[in-house]
Amino acid sequence: MKIENYSQFVPESSFYFALKKEMKLTFLTILILITTTYGVNAQKLSAKNVPSVVVNNFKKLYRKASDVSWEKVDKLYKVEFDFEGKDNVKIWFDESLRIAKQVENIAIGEMPKKINAFLQQNYRRYKIDDIQKIVLNGIVNYEVEVEHKDRDKLLTFNNQGELISAIEKD
Structure with a gap:
């Protein structure tokens, strides 16, 4: 006699079901930690740690920018700033000084x-x-x-x- 589903012989409150539930929870926790840790690849930078050509290009385009903060996201330099009454303007410069992305409210x-x-x-x-x-x-x-x-x-x-x-x- 071959038993396809042996769980019918084991009470639901047994150690087997508790262990199975705990393993699922542990797996999900590890999966979430891995994806959030490796999914974010950005680091805050001060302007002096950004290549001067990038900073100078930004200053040439946005002379009156205020509240400027820099980040490196993968191979892009992201700058967030306020400009001419607009808050939180975001620009991503690539390594050849082109604007790869720009977001503004x-x-x-x-x-x-x-x-x-x-x-x-x-x-x-x-x-x-x-x-x-x-x-x-x-x-x-x-x-x-x-x-x-x-x-x-x-x-x-x-x-x-x-x-x-x-x-x-x-």
Whole structure:
């Protein structure tokens, strides 16, 4: 006689089930620690630890920047700063001084009119939480966080104001 499922012969409160549950929990904990530890590869830097050509290029582009902080993320130099009334502007420079990515918070009036029209038509009851203009390798997108009651969404639009994605947020 071959027994396919021997758990029917072992009480659920037994050592076997407790050990199995503990092993699953330990495995999940280790998995989370590994992914969070190795997933973040950024280090804060002072301006003197950033190559001078990168700092000088930044200063040439944003002379009136304030509250400047630097980070190295993989092979990119990320600078976060305030500029001309905008808080937390973020720019990532690559090693050849090109702007690889730029993120800035913007006002509703700075979005393409087509996005405003879309929001009025489809998300009238939603409150706009946050609007960001994102430039990645020269391609401009807009991210708009909206919320209504317990529903939060992240809407992404291209530069022409067309909806690219709508993601429910937890």
